[in-house]
Amino acid sequence: MRAVGIVVEYNPMHNGHAYHVARSRDVTGADVVVAVMSGNFLQRGEPALVNKWARAEMALRQGVDVVLELPAVYATQNAELFAWGAMACLEALGGIDTVCFGSESGAIDWMLELAERLAEEPEGFRARLREALAQGMSFPKAFGQAVNTWRAAQGLPPLPVDQPNNILGLHYCLALRRMNSAIRPVTIRREKAGYHDAAPTDKRIASATAIRRLWLEAGRLDAVRPYVPETTYAILRREEEAARAPMHWERLYPLLLHQFAVLEADEIAAIVDVDEGLEHRLLRAVRTAPSFEAFLRAAKTKRYTWTRLQRALVHLLLRLTKDRFRALDVRAGVPYLRVLGFTARGREFLRRRKKHLAVPLVTRASQLDHPLFAFDLRAARVYALGYPPEVAAAEWNREFRQPPVQV
């Protein structure tokens, strides 16, 4: 069985994603599609609109065969560590021939070449990155600038490293290179809606951002219908009817306020991504902020982007401290693989892989007691506390009851 790996968030899974799954299978000739998916909290430091079980089901109904959960500790990090965690999952599973991702560029050669150069951590690049970060630039911006000024100094032309999916793709290549992985990266050009496009740009295709906005701001799930597969729509409706969706930051804001009420500044500074005195800025901003959005607007600066702040706040909610993070040794490879769901073909693939695995394949939360996994459970529980109280009470221990989704 030939297998292709993909890295997804599906917040929610829309027509563009379904197209990406089908194309990934086609261009790589794969029999099996294995997705590494973020759990309940996403790379931009947000809770997913619907929980990971529902999103895993969306994936399985649109051609994905296996959904593995990207451990929570990787899911809310910058492109570099996010990509590293995702590639480490595919590498740990093994049997994966290619990884296929969308990018604005659609060309893999420059990514592979740049990854090879960056893998050696050249000082010319490192120094420029440090400098750009010290100027208060956000990581993606600093990264793009450092790459191109470093190349210019060598007389090389600039590369399109300022586009989010190019950056992510480059980091997949870089992670695979660093792991000496045999997985071959493949990219397909992203068509239609840009990642950040806020409004639908086509009759059937809209970005996840646009879709979220339609649901959250207009409060109209039916407005979303043209842009998502019918299978996704049915799941979204079910989750909305069960009062589990749409989840958003405002629902978790009381938990955040509680942390700011009872933690000392130095305890907040101990949280991952709370750096350079950010704790004081947050404590000031939260004092009179009537909503999460107002809070973030008050705290935001050029240096502390919306995404960076949101990540720090997820880490605060999950109590991911710098000490704990260091002890987790996230560069050592993933110590388990959490299975969120599979199709019949996916099950067969997992059965074959099982005897070769060096890490446990976790299908029940009670099977594993590991400090990295503890954060996945935290993330699931904290997310559930954003539901209305009666739903929260019922869902809060779901991880220990929920078997993998089978489609």
Added chain:
Amino acid sequence: MRAVGIVVEYNPMHNGHAYHVARSRDVTGADVVVAVMSGNFLQRGEPALVNKWARAEMALRQGVDVVLELPAVYATQNAELFAWGAMACLEALGGIDTVCFGSESGAIDWMLELAERLAEEPEGFRARLREALAQGMSFPKAFGQAVNTWRAAQGLPPLPVDQPNNILGLHYCLALRRMNSAIRPVTIRREKAGYHDAAPTDKRIASATAIRRLWLEAGRLDAVRPYVPETTYAILRREEEAARAPMHWERLYPLLLHQFAVLEADEIAAIVDVDEGLEHRLLRAVRTAPSFEAFLRAAKTKRYTWTRLQRALVHLLLRLTKDRFRALDVRAGVPYLRVLGFTARGREFLRRRKKHLAVPLVTRASQLDHPLFAFDLRAARVYALGYPPEVAAAEWNREFRQPPVQV
């Protein structure tokens, strides 16, 4: 101006309380009644039904002239420390001639005599108390038994130290004795409804417990009306209409679940009143408990009474750690006096006292930055998070806007 001190919770203020205020003034011939009142969390480890500002107003409308807030760190402790904190407030204010409290016994002589003996910390008593506690008895029960077996060993008759208001009264006497205070304790016999009576026992008098039950369980504030002054009733209605009442533990349960989701067992064990492995019991009990009540029922034992568990859980919500508690040095006397409200007469009394005070008289939260006071602010903020989200956002910083209530 002759002044009498009283210690109250007013959860809520009912006809029996109003009678106590009037009697306290009469029997002591006082011109001014100064109440030390618990803030938003009470001695039984519960959030008050209505917030402290509303309760201060109830008091001022029924004959109390000054309401001081008992610092939160004392308010949710056993009788001994609760009483110590309350007496320390009256002693720090000064100008108080008597303290007047209700008791089942109604006689002060045995309390004064027993307090004098206990003040010396006799080993015969101490050893018996330790032993009773080691057997798993609750503090009030162990205390009563230790007193009477110790007295029996000396051929002395038993004393009624098994009734809650007698115990509290005795501890007021003991605290004053230890402070070498000149304040003279006076007790009046509690009439009618016992402290724990669940159902009304008279046409106009019902215990606060019975009143809370009528409101919370029957959901009928009007059913409460016969048992409270009209001034109280109007305030309760206003608070209910503003969605600030009735507050209860279930509303804070999500915050508690969050703590159990993200704290390690040893971090829970670091909280005041989480002793002897209680953290493991709590973590087990919370795993499948759909409500605060179910959680407490699952955690409760003979040793861990409902009250003791609730106190530990308040401390967890406020993040009152053993280290922090030790550093606060609560036996050193209160470092400030927080004024929640006053009448015209009360204001005149405070004006006269002001020049004699060794500690700040705080009428605005922004006036003081003190680690003990920080817990009062935490308590107010955490309590506000039990309101519906929009109300919570508006109320969460109220401490910094609210001036003393003036009646």
